[in-house]
Amino acid sequence: MLxxxxxxxxLFLIPGPAVLLTISQTAQGGRKSGIITGIGIAVGDLIHTIAAVLGLSAILMTSALAFEIVKYLGAAYLIFLGIKSLLEKAKKQEQPAQKKNNTATSFRQALLIELLNPKTALFFLxxxxxxxxxxxxxxxxxxxxxxxxxxLMSILYTTLLAFLTSTIGKRLFANKNSRLARWQGKVVGSIYIGLGVKLVLENQK
Structure with a gap:
């Protein structure tokens, strides 16, 4: 076990989709959003674990069609979220506080992104x-x-990331007229689109 x-x-120290998702969601929606995103990712991992135990993940390893379907669904969802973030106008200073309460959306997005990543299923298998x-x-x-x-380790790690990102973000985006604040949505959108493109380029083996 040790x-x-x-x-x-x-593995956690190597930046991956979970790290980028947690950081981008924290930057966009605040600390609570980042923590909930991490929990959503962890729940997705738990489902992948159960699927691996039951042997369901083996289907993705042996069936090219199943792998491609899941892969493109995941990539399409990521790119959709990216385009949505890119099209959003810069938010006023008080608006991020309102988004912090929308934890259900953060959880749902993180869970779907993790579940629709066939590489994660194969990783656990x-x-x-x-x-x-x-x-x-x-x-x-x-x-x-x-x-x-x-x-459990994933939740602890992403929670730490959320705390660090929100602490740094408060200083970077303290001024609502800050250039960084205006580009925040574009950066987050670019991360999502980049993850979607990366998923499209993934191979089954």
Whole structure:
């Protein structure tokens, strides 16, 4: 378990879609939005874990059609969110506070993005079994424990990211007329579109 935790921490330190999503949502909607985004990502990972345990993720590994369908649905959703952010006008200083309360949207978006990433499903299918041992504990139980550990660590990590991003963001966007504030939506939109394009270019293997 200690080896597993160390490997997961190293994986977290490598910037990926979860990191970019948490940072962009925090910058756009505030600390609470970032934390909820992280929880949405973690719930998506938990569902992927359960799917891997049940063998459902194997379908994505063996079926090119299923992989492509999920991949393009995920990419389309990301690009849609990106275009939506790009088209939004710069918000006034008081408006981000209103967006902070829209936690349901942050959770839903993060959950869908994570679920519609076939690479995440394949990651859990390939990664978790490497830490299963023949110690008398049923394999299913071991996989679930490993998956839950990953999910809890993910929530802690994204929560930390949300706190750091919101603290830095308050200084950067303190002035509502700040050039950074005016470009905030464009930066967030570009991140979403970039993630969508990256997902389109992903291969099954």
């Amino acid at each position: 080896s597993y935790i160390i490997v997961v921490i190293v 390939a990664f978790l079994p490497q830490f299963v041992h023949n110690n008398g504990t049923p394999v299913v139980i071991q996989l679930l424990i490993l998956g839950l550990t990953f999910v």
